[in-house]
Amino acid sequence: MSFVTRAAAALAIIAASSAVPAFADNKDLKVGAIYMDAQGFYAGVRKGIQSGAADAGRKLDVIETNAQGDVSKESSFIDSLISAGVQAIIVSPVSADGSYRAIRRAHDAGIPVVCYNTCLNDQDMKDYVSAYAVGDPYDFGHKLGDAAGDYFLAEKKDAPKIAVLNCEFVEVCVTRRKGFEDALKKKVPGAQIVANQEGAILDKAVSVASTMLSANPDIDAFFGEAGGATLGAARAVKSQGRVGKTVVFGGDMTTEIAQELADFTVIKAVVDISGQGLGKLALAQAVKAIDGKAPADIKVPYDIDLYKSSEDGKAWLAAHADGIP
Structure with a gap:
């Protein structure tokens, strides 16, 4: 509204x-x-x-x-x-x-x-x-792709299948995906993007992710390019009974995303710009x-944070008691 x-x-x-x-x-x-x-x-x-x-x-x-x-x-x-x-x-x-x-x-x-x-x-x-x-949107995606690569190496998965819920109606999200793919494939060359659809708003993201899982039941992970996509993917994984089989890597911290990271059963890493x-x-x-x-240089940089543990999720929640990221 x-x-x-x-x-x-x-x-x-x-x-x-x-x-x-x-x-x-x-x-x-x-x-x-x-x-x-x-x-x-x-x-x-x-x-x-x-x-x-x-x-x-x-x-x-x-x-x-x-x-x-x-x-x-x-x-x-x-x-x-x-x-x-x-x-x-x-x-x-x-x-x-x-x-x-x-x-x-x-x-x-x-x-x-x-x-x-x-x-x-x-x-x-x-x-x-x-x-x-x-x-920097490339660095945003790169940090998350690097974390995803570490996860798959630890799980001994050398050819994981990734589905993307995107916000690529804005160029910044295209660049996020490029950074994610570059970092992931550098660590896990056999990783594949098997689906990529728009799903930036939460309700749509849940629906699109659920359809993706039905069509590709062997999806190993979702990459949510923005907050709605990240939480939507996590909800779809749970509703489709895929906990323990499909994980989520995503962008943009919110209270609900931090709670999912603290739980650590579905969301495994989140990148965020405050x-x-x-x-x-x-x-x-x-x-x-x-x-x-x-400024002489139009682009004025701001830091990107990576959260990749249950403790990180709990710490974010403690620091943002009002729920505003």
């Missing part, structure tokens, strides 16, 4: 220790933020932006919405933000190619645009985007762009 809220805060900044740096300019700010979803990773991004606003040391009004993975909704809201006179826009574009027109309109209106998690194709990004806060951390980084870049301090 779409939401449009406003958050404003003016707190004294704690010098260099703050996640968002202090700025000499004390002008009030108005920033637009667009999320691709309202839960999971994007709920974490939203909390990071809101807490970053509270730490910014100046009055900062954040106007936000959920594009629900819809390019037309994203475009309409960007136009609304332009009309509202925001000084920067933070967005995870729905489409590398389809989102550029609206982002170009913002750029042409003199409004800096900061991408996070996803962005435009390389040329449009250089032309219309001020900064891109991102955990939504809250990335949200704070994206807001910091937006404020810098407003102040004329955009």
